[in-house]
Amino acid sequence: MKRAMLAIALAAASVGALADRMPIPAGAPPAFKAECGSCHLPFPPALLAADDWRRVMNKLDRHYGDNASLDEKAHRQIGDFLVKNAGSSRKLGGAGGDPPRLTLTDWFRKEHDEVPASTWKDKRVGSAAHCGACHARAEQGSYRERELRVPGMEGKRHGRD
């Protein structure tokens, strides 16, 4: 019983942690931030499952409208890092898109189901991959609801916490 309670508490804590704090895991190769963080935020590896990261890495020459090919060493280092720190496919659900998009997992959609279409279309947001448009401290790996600054919703309370 105690063990079950602990398991539940740990599961709850990890769900919270996935939602609020997603710093770049220790052991990230320098190439991760340099390569994956030059056109967009270096996304938390936990936001895609291992198989989906593999699919992303296998199609870097067609990377959502850009060619993001890497040299062999950086490709291997980044790929290993992403797969090792990938999220749980059970928690995230499969990701839509080809290559898969971390903004199209069941988990991501559910977390953002309150965001109105007008916000996604807002010029200041532009793309669902622009985490920092609303998550003011996304660069620091923090996604707490109280830090939200949603364009067009300034001053409004937003969220479930």
Place this chain on the structure above:
Amino acid sequence: MKRLIAMIALMTPAAFGLAMADTPRQMGDAYGAAAGAGYQASAPRGADFYARRFGVSEKMASCTACHTDKPAQPGEHVITGKAIKPLAPGANAERFTDPAKVEKWFRRNCREVVGRECTPGEKADFIAFVAEGR
């Protein structure tokens, strides 16, 4: 003697690191030299290239799509919205100091925007224009 060798061995990576750091002028000169004997880099030609609409990529039709009309201004990635620091070395001292980085971005962005690799002459002109810092 052993100590001396050890010191030299320790210093070498640092010296190598310094040698790797280039200035925009040196980098422009290197591309100019690669463009052939007597090539004169031209800032106005670079300005024309920078503003030209290649139209290969719909969203990234020209350099200005992400880097704005003025290299001294901060830009923004046209797809992801991520902030891009100014290209002009006068506004961002890190620019054009790391040959490997410069070559990587020329390769990527030229393929994307111009639809092919840029020539050494185009790169020399580009740096001559951007280094003016306007």
